[in-house]
Amino acid sequence: MFHLKEVKYKDILNIENLIIPEYKVTCIVGESGSGKTTLLKLLNKIISYDSGEIYYKNKPLSQIDSIAHRRNVVMLPQSPAIFNGSIKDNLLIGLKFAEKPIVSDNKLTEILEFINLNKKLNENAQKLSGGEKQRLALGRILLLNPEVFLLDEPSSALDDETEEIIIKKLVEYTKSNNKTLIMVTHSKKVAKDFGDNIIEVKKGKIIN
Amino acid sequence: MNSIINLQIYQMALAYVFIVILLFIVKFRGIAREKEILISTLRMTLQLILTGYILVYVLNNKNPLYTILIIIIMEIFAIHNIFKRVKVKLSNRIKKIIAISMILGTLSSILYFLLVVININPWYDPRYFIPIAGMLIGNSMTGISLGVSRLVDGMNSQKHLIESALMLGATPKMASKKIVNNAFDSAILPTINSMIGMGIVFLPGMMTGQILSGISPVTAIEYQIAIMLGILGSVSLTVILFVQLGYRTFFNDQSQLILDE
Ligand SMILES: Nc1ncnc2c1ncn2[C@@H]1O[C@H](COP(=O)(O)OP(=O)(O)OP(=O)(O)O)[C@@H](O)[C@H]1O
Ligand SMILES: [Mg+2]
Numbered sequence: 252m253f254h255l256k257e258v259k260y261k262d263i264l265n266i267e268n269l270i271i272p273e274y275k276v277t278c279i280v281g282e283s284g285s286g287k288t289t290l291l292k293l294l295n296k297i298i299s300y301d302s303g304e305i306y307y308k309n310k311p312l313s314q315i316d317s318i319a320h321r322r323n324v325v326m327l328p329q330s331p332a333i334f335n336g337s338i339k340d341n342l343l344i345g346l347k348f349a350e351k352p353i354v355s356d357n358k359l360t361e362i363l364e365f366i367n368l369n370k371k372l373n374e375n376a377q378k379l380s381g382g383e384k385q386r387l388a389l390g391r392i393l394l395l396n397p398e399v400f401l402l403d404e405p406s407s408a409l410d411d412e413t414e415e416i417i418i419k420k421l422v423e424y425t426k427s428n429n430k431t432l433i434m435v436t437h438s439k440k441v442a443k444d445f446g447d448n449i450i451e452v453k454k455g456k457i458i459n
Numbered sequence: 460m461n462s463i464i465n466l467q468i469y470q471m472a473l474a475y476v477f478i479v480i481l482l483f484i485v486k487f488r489g490i491a492r493e494k495e496i497l498i499s500t501l502r503m504t505l506q507l508i509l510t511g512y513i514l515v516y517v518l519n520n521k522n523p524l525y526t527i528l529i530i531i532i533m534e535i536f537a538i539h540n541i542f543k544r545v546k547v548k549l550s551n552r553i554k555k556i557i558a559i560s561m562i563l564g565t566l567s568s569i570l571y572f573l574l575v576v577i578n579i580n581p582w583y584d585p586r587y588f589i590p591i592a593g594m595l596i597g598n599s600m601t602g603i604s605l606g607v608s609r610l611v612d613g614m615n616s617q618k619h620l621i622e623s624a625l626m627l628g629a630t631p632k633m634a635s636k637k638i639v640n641n642a643f644d645s646a647i648l649p650t651i652n653s654m655i656g657m658g659i660v661f662l663p664g665m666m667t668g669q670i671l672s673g674i675s676p677v678t679a680i681e682y683q684i685a686i687m688l689g690i691l692g693s694v695s696l697t698v699i700l701f702v703q704l705g706y707r708t709f710f711n712d713q714s715q716l717i718l719d720e
Pocket of ligand 2: 287288329
């Protein structure tokens with residue numbers, strides 16, 4: 252799905268060769284400041300590498316339109332972005348940004364169930380707890396139905412039990428819908444239990 | 460209609476005595492502002508005397524070149540003043556956008572207003588051209604300054620939300636829509652507020668001046684209404700141009716946020 256060759260980004264990342272497979276769950280691990288977020292941002296094309304090349308489905312990223320790419324390869328940032336408004340507004344804003352058709356309230360309620368968020372659609376999203384906001388942001392990108400999910404520590408603010416439940420559902424969902432999941436995680440357990448493929452980043456380099 | 464009382468030198472001096480009294484009060488109360496009052500009084504006096512002489516000369520020697528030159532000086536001064544007044548750091552790209560919006564926005568408003576609405580003849584008649592251009596440029600300058608501050612502040616403080624929107628597939632336009640609208644609103648708000656209070660809370664300067672110089676209040680009001688519409692048009696046009704072009708300076712051609720190094 253992704254193939255990185257001699258990719259350099261400032262003095263933060265230096266990746267000689269890395270392949271990320273399609274339809275698999277890939278976990279990215281490594282210590283804080285090693286460059287995990289930067290790697291995801293490169294794959295989302297929210298930043299561009301200085302040299303080398305990243306291929307997405309055998310096409311160089313530099314030749315793919317940024318916005319079209321981000322609609323196929325959606326990224327969930329490390330700290331969730333909550334916009335002013337209700338839970339419903341926050342779920343729908345992703346569809347608006349991606350210019351996809353609006354869905355029914357039933358579908359939105361299903362998403363809330365999926366992310367174990369026991370709240371009403373019209374509640375103020377700014378009042379949610381940190382972990383609830385994180386799940387709401389996750390729900391928003393699930394609605395977008397992209398080819399690839401880039402998740403930056405999607406469960407960092409969750410307790411172990413909720414983390415386990417959510418990640419499990421997520422993995423099942425991506426597998427049964429032929430999606431590719433690329434996820435940064437600080438949890439060794441999550442990586443071991445769910446990762447088909449584990450990438451470790453250390454000081455900007457990939458170590459196997 | 461009576462002609463206006465010409466102020467004699469001693470009468471002017473009396474006006475300054477008023478300020479001297481004020482200075483004493485300020486000093487007595489221990490407010491450390493006498494220096495600012497003095498300097499601004501002096502500056503205002505010198506600037507106006509100089510402008511007065513230039514205007515007398517230009518009005519007596521009508522020449523399109525003089526009119527054009529004065530408009531150019533006004534534009535340069537206004538643009539420079541915007542750069543100075545805005546407290547946030549401006550990139551060169553955004554400075555260029557400010558200059559372009561000011562020039563295009565004010566010039567098209569000035570020309571429409573003078574040549575189509577008032578229909579002056581000759582087209583460069585300095586008696587109309589200079590004061591009206593001054594009012595449109597001055598108000599647009601104030602408006603755009605507010606718009607620039609809001610846009611740059613908003614873009615910087617909401618980087619995270621903008622970046623998150625881009626990650627979801629938003630275009631730069633969608634991602635910055637809220638901030639752009641906000642900047643536009645705050646830029647035209649003073650103009651709108653001044654229109655609401657006009658005639659009730661205060662009499663506008665231009666109208667006051669015309670009435671003082673013996674023109675019928677009806678004519679003065681006609682001009683005032685026309686000029687307010689001109690100001691509103693010029694401020695809106697300038698600010699729309701600025702925000703529509705300005706937000707783009709925060710993104711590169713790959714639709715990525717440009718981070719300041
Ligand atoms: N825009 C930037 N300019 C300069 N340095 C940056 C920039 N973004 C990140 N860095 C630096 O690059 C390094 C890698 O950052 P990155 O966010 O990718 O780390 P990370 O592995 O995600 O860490 P964490 O686990 O703490 O989230 C850090 O040292 C960070 O300070
Ligand atoms: Mg990170």
